[in-house]
Amino acid sequence: MxxxxxxxxxxxxxxxxxxxxxxxxxxxxxxxxxxxxxxxxxxxxxxxxxxxxxxxxxxxxxxxxxxxxxxxxxxxxxxxxxxxxxxxxxxxxxxxxxxxxxxxxxxxxxxxxxxxxxxxxxxxxxxxxxxxxxxxxxxxxxxxxxxxxxxxxxxxxxxxxxxxxxxxxxxxxxxxxxxxxxxSQPVEPRPGPAVATTAGGCGAGLMAGAGGISSPAALLDAHLAAVARAQEGRRRTTLYGAARGVARMVGAKALDTATAIAALTDAGQKAQQSERDIRKAIAGGFQAEGVPL
Ligand SMILES: [Zn+2]
Ligand SMILES: [Zn+2]
Incomplete structure (x- = not known):
């Protein structure tokens, strides 16, 4: 051998x-x-x-x-x-x-x-x-x-x-x-137009008003925690919402795609979602935010 x-x-x-x-x-x-x-x-x-x-x-x-x-x-x-x-x-x-x-x-x-x-x-x-x-x-x-x-x-x-x-x-x-x-330290927000435009285009509350993504690790945790907390009938939509939020982080270059997919997949599995539903939520979330996978 x-x-x-x-x-x-x-x-x-x-x-x-x-x-x-x-x-x-x-x-x-x-x-x-x-x-x-x-x-x-x-x-x-x-x-x-x-x-x-x-x-x-x-x-x-x-x-x-x-x-x-x-x-x-x-x-x-x-x-x-x-x-x-x-x-x-x-x-x-x-x-x-x-x-x-x-x-x-x-x-x-x-x-x-x-x-x-x-x-x-x-x-x-x-x-x-x-x-x-x-x-x-x-x-x-x-x-x-x-x-x-x-x-x-x-x-x-x-x-x-x-x-x-x-x-x-x-x-x-x-x-x-x-x-x-x-x-576990937050990532420093990157200067430049990519962050400004993407963060500015974000519709949900988590990033809005925060002056860009000052604490991606905490933000990612918050998205994933929402999935963990969701009640049984709401887990699928919560996972989709988390996928959109995480996709925005990827779009703002605060997170790489592989980490995003791994973290969302893990959260979905812990919330007893099927592989198919997890995949659909991730693909749909990224598509909705216009972030390529
Ligand atoms: Zn293949
Ligand atoms: Zn192959």
């Missing part, structure tokens, strides 16, 4: 959904059928293809993982981060000024990347955590909901160096409160 497959099955054994990237570290191309379908009609999370749609192909099914790695033996192995794997990964890139701050980032399961950086693995806290740069820490990215990271022993395409475990059987520790607060 190849080292890549051994590592993939180890990850699956920890409950981490994995998938395979191309040799250049980019997601593999979708098949023709998936390229040709209307993205509003075609749900990447429900697609049966082995490797289409990037991280949506991630799985904990050993047979599917074995098939992926066998078909792409020179690809890079990746784990989907976020609530789905209960992982938040701190991605430190020293070339961009990233520093390992041990008071903020205590020891935990960690990887030395093939590009002279580090990945620190922490437990996902359960509330949505955006994948984005860590505010106030240049060169440090958070990979959480809607994200993924490369796993050992993948080879970095440029340096040709392998990703290596630094603590092979290490535990995935909880984030300390300071780090947890930092990853």
């Amino acid at each position: 190849s080292d890549l497959l051994t590592s993939a099955l180890d990850a699956v054994g920890r409950g981490w959904p994995v998938f395979i990237l191309g040799r250049t570290k980019r997601p593999l191309a979708n098949c023709k059928a998936c390229r040709d379908t209307n993205p509003v009609e075609h749900d990447p999370a429900a697609c049966e293809c082995l490797t289409c749609h990037g991280f949506y192909a991630a799985t904990t099914d050993p047979a599917r993982v074995t098939a992926m790695v066998t078909q792409h033996p020179r690809g890079l192995l990746a784990v989907r981060t976020g609530a789905v794997s209960v992982l938040v990964v701190v991605d430190i890139d020293p070339r961009n000024g990233g520093r390992l701050d041990t008071t903020l980032m205590p020891p935990t399961t960690a990887v030395a990347t093939g590009n002279h950086g580090w990945h620190l693995y922490y437990r996902h806290p359960g509330h949505p955590v955006l994948s984005r740069g860590l505010p106030g820490f240049p060169g440090v990215d958070i990979k959480a909901d809607g994200g993924y990271v490369v796993l050992p022993p993948s080879i970095h395409p440029v340096t040709r160096l392998p990703y290596r475990w630094l603590r092979v059987c290490g535990r995935v520790n909880e984030m300390p409160p300071r780090l947890r607060d930092a990853v």
